[in-house]
Amino acid sequence: MPLRAAMTAENWTNAYITELEQHIAGLQAAGVGALLSQDLVQADPHDAYLLSDPTGRQFGTLRGQGSAVAAFEQYVRATYPDDHDAVIGLIIGYAKGVKASSWAKMVQVVKEFLVRQRTAPTADGYFWKSIHDAPKTAAEALGDIRTYRTEILGLPRGNMSTDAYELNLRRAVVTWHAFTQELLRCTTFPGNDRQQETVTVVRTESMAALDHFTVARTGAPITADQKEELKLLHGVELSCKRGALESSSLYTIKCINGSVVTETAVPHHRVFALYLTGQPRTVENLTSFFENDTENEVTFMPEGLRFMVKPEAELAYAKPVVDDNPWAR
Secondary structure: OOHHHHHHHOOEOHHHHHHHHHHHHHHHHOOHHHHHOEEOEEOOHHHOOOEEOOOOOEOHHHOOOOOHHHHHHHHHHHHOOOOHHHHHHHHHHHHHHHHHOOOOHHHHHHHHHHHOOEOOOOHHHOOEOOOOOOOEOHHHHHHHHHHHHHHHHOOOOOOOOOHHHHHHHHHHHHHHHHHHHHHHHHEEOOOEEOOOOEEEEEEEEOOHHHHHOEEOOOOOEOOHHHHHOHHHHOOOOEEOOOOOOEEEEOOEOOOOOOOEEEEEEEEHHHEEEEOOOEOOOOHHHOOEOOOOHHHOEEEEOOOOOOEEEOOHHHOOOOEOOOOOOOOOO
């Protein structure tokens, strides 16, 4: 489905879609698409997250000298000559924030920005919290984020929507989102279905999180029997209230807050960033975008997406992590 049609169907604003399309076209014109056109494979089954191109170059042109990330930086410098440092700095700030937590201050600022790029659902339709905090109402979270935005962007308190103050944030989010869309369109790698325009990701959940899952078809909550015997959930599409941007993995299971393994097919336009690329402004762009290849992290907007609890044998791409592997069976 064309990008505009897919995003319009999900209530993204026309202004954001138009800007995203413009940057995708700009990246293509700058030759970034050509750098991204490649096939990556899992060279070592024991380290499934380390991908290589046919020449053996790790991560192909997604990292290193002359990489697509280097070309992206040049695109930002040419597009925003007076503000490129600030724009790239905000992208790096997001990547480093995710390394700390999906609820780091900068990550929450990006979440809130993306929520405003859709006309529905409202902020109440997403899950909110802070690092080590209990869940919050949208109103509580947005109040906190107003303070974070002041710290990060220097905005006047109480002003959360004036484009003149958040212009570089907008530029950072939309240009990196556009870069990721071009990567997904051009680069073949395990888990990226370019025909269906989806990326398959896996995520671990705690047993407590099961209390918030519902059966997608009926809206019914998970039963005590299903929670006790997870195999009763295999093949059942589930749903849950999610944050505006969340983290999952591509190829290995990381049991951080729990060991219940779920799998989701994420539409390309919902994917914001992948560990596969180098991080801007690192030495030769060799540092993983999220600074940790082993978590093989992907961040995306999960709101409304269905997922399944799956056993090891049924996962499409994920392989177990040695010493970190109580599987959901």
